[in-house]
Amino acid sequence: MAEAQPSDMPLSPADIGYSAPRTAGDALHRWYIIHQWALNTVADAFISSRGGIDTLLEPGPRRTLVFTVRAAAEGTENGGNPAKMFKLVNINIVKSEEHYAIAKRSEYMQQRCDNMNADLRGRGIFYVDRTFAGMFCAAFIVAGTGVVNHERIALHRLPLRHVPADLNDSRTRRVLAQSVQFLNTVITSGAVLRYRDSDPREEPERGHYVRTRRSWRFQPLQDDQWESLVLSANRNGATLPSTELTTSEMLTLFDARGSFLTLRNLGG
Template sequence: MERYSFEDSVTVRTALVGVCDGCKADPDKTGIKLKKCTGCSAVWYCSKKCQTEAWPLHRTMCREQSKKSSTHELGFSSNASLANAIKLWGNIHVWALQTIVDGTAHRIGGGVDDHLENQRAVIVVLTQKKHTDPSDRENPAKAFQLGEVYLVHKDQREFLSTQWSHLEAYCKTMTDNMRAKLSEEESRAFAGFIPAAFHFYTTGMVSFNQYPLYRLRAHGGGPSYNYPRTEEETMTCIEVGYHCGGLVNQGLVLRAPEGDDNAALPEFGVYKKTGKKSWGWGHAKGWKWYESEDYKPLAEIFRRYHQLLAHRNYERVLSSALLQRIALMKVWQR
C-alpha cells in the first residue's frame, strides 16, 4: 500500500465519549437516548437535528477522503473508528507514552518551559502492527507499532499550524484546571500540558492528545530555560524512551503499581481477553523486577530517570494529574 507524506495528512477529531457528539448532552443526566451514526458506528447523537448540524465537522471522521488508501483495508470501518482505536491504544500505554514524551522534552532543545512557551508539539508516528500470531489482531494493546517520537514547532507541520489555536486553548484549559488542584510545591514542578499529534503514517490520519510536562529536580522544580545537561542526564532520557518504546512494541503494558504514579518502577503486564469482546490488564507471566538478573539493568535506568524529576518528590501530583486529565478528556472543545 502506498504511504502518505506529512503533506497528505487528514486531521481527525477524536469522538466524544458517552455524550451526544453534537450538543454534548449526557444521557445519564438528561434521560435522552442516543443513536449511533450508521456511517462510522463510532459517534452518537440525540437527534437528527444534532447529527445534521455536526456533519460539516464529522464528515472527515465518517468517510474515507482519499482514493490512495482505505481504512477498510486495514480493518477499520472509518477514520473515526481508526481514531478511537488510536485513542484506546494510547490510554492503554499511557504510562509508557507519558515517560517517552517527558524524556523527549527534557533531552531536546531548551527545556520543557521553553517548549511550551515557543509553540512546540510532540509528534508520535504510528504504523499498523504486523501480527505473526492471529490471536493478537484483536488485542487493542497491540494494534499499532510505535515509531519516531520527536518535537517540532507548530509551523513545521500544516496539521499543527491549522489546528494550533484550538490545541493551545485546550492545553491551557487543562493546565489551569490541574494547577488549581495542586499544592504550591506541586505546582512548581508542573510546567503544563503539551499537544501531541498521533500521526498514523500508513494512511496519513492525525489525531491529537495532550501530555503533562514536569520540571527537573536539579532546578528545584522551578522554571528553567536552556539549562545545561550532563551526559548522564541526556543518556538516561534517551535510554528510558528507547526501552519504553521497545516494551510497547513487544505488547507489554506498563502501569503504576497499585495506582501509585510516584513509584520509580512500573508494573509490567499484558492485555488479555476477559470476555467475548472485553480485554483487561494482567501481570506478565514470570516478570518480577527483583528476581530476574536479566532485568536489573532496565530497572536501574527507570530508577535513574525517577531521580531526575521534581514531581516524583510528592505523593499526589501524578495521580491528581491523571485524574484531571481523564475528566477533561471526556469533553472535546471545538
C-alpha cells in the same frame, strides 16, 4: 510556511484494519491510554534531551509534541490486542502552525490547553504540585494515513535519578536516548507498564493484555515473565536494548516521589 502534506498517503482506514477514520482514531486513543506510562516517560526523556521543559515552554511559536505511529497487523477493530494496535515510529517537537497534520486545528487545541491550564491554576494545582508544568498539546499521527488524534499531555519537572542531573553530561544524554529506545521496545512487544492504583509515583506495574470471552483486560506479570514477553517480541529474541542501567533503574529514571503526577494517570 506549513510543512507540506506527504504526496503519498497510500493507506486508507480499511488498509490498516479499520472501517472508518473514527474507529481507527478510537483504537489509537485506547492504545495511548494503555501505554500512557511508557509514552509519558518517552516524552519526559525526549524533552529532557532537547533542553528540558522550560526550553519547550519558552515564548515564541506554539509547539506540539508529535508521536508518529504505524498500524500493526496484530491489532484491528475486529478483536485484536489493543496493546499491540500501533507501534511508535518517531517522536518530535514541531511548530504547531507549520505541520501539515495539525496546523488546521492547532489554534483550537492550544486554546483548549490554555483554558485548562488557567482552570488548573485557579484551582491551585500548580501550587499543590510544584513539579506540574502544565498541559501541553500532543498529536498522534498514523504514518501513511490521514488519521490524527489530538491529545493533551501533562508535563512535570521530574528530577533525574541514577545519572548526573546535568543534561550536558554525556552519560546522562546516552541514558536518555537509551530510555526512549528501551520503552519503544516495550511498547512494540505489547508489554504494558501501568501506573499503580496504590501510588502512581512508584515503579510501574508490569503486565500485558489477555483476551477474555468478551474483552481484553490487563493481567499483571512477574518481573521475569514481563521481561520474557519483551524479549519474545525482539527481532533477535536475545536481549533487551543495550542500556547502562538495570531495568528497574530505567523504570525509575525520573523521580516522581515529590510529585502527585497530576492528570497523568487517566486509567486504562
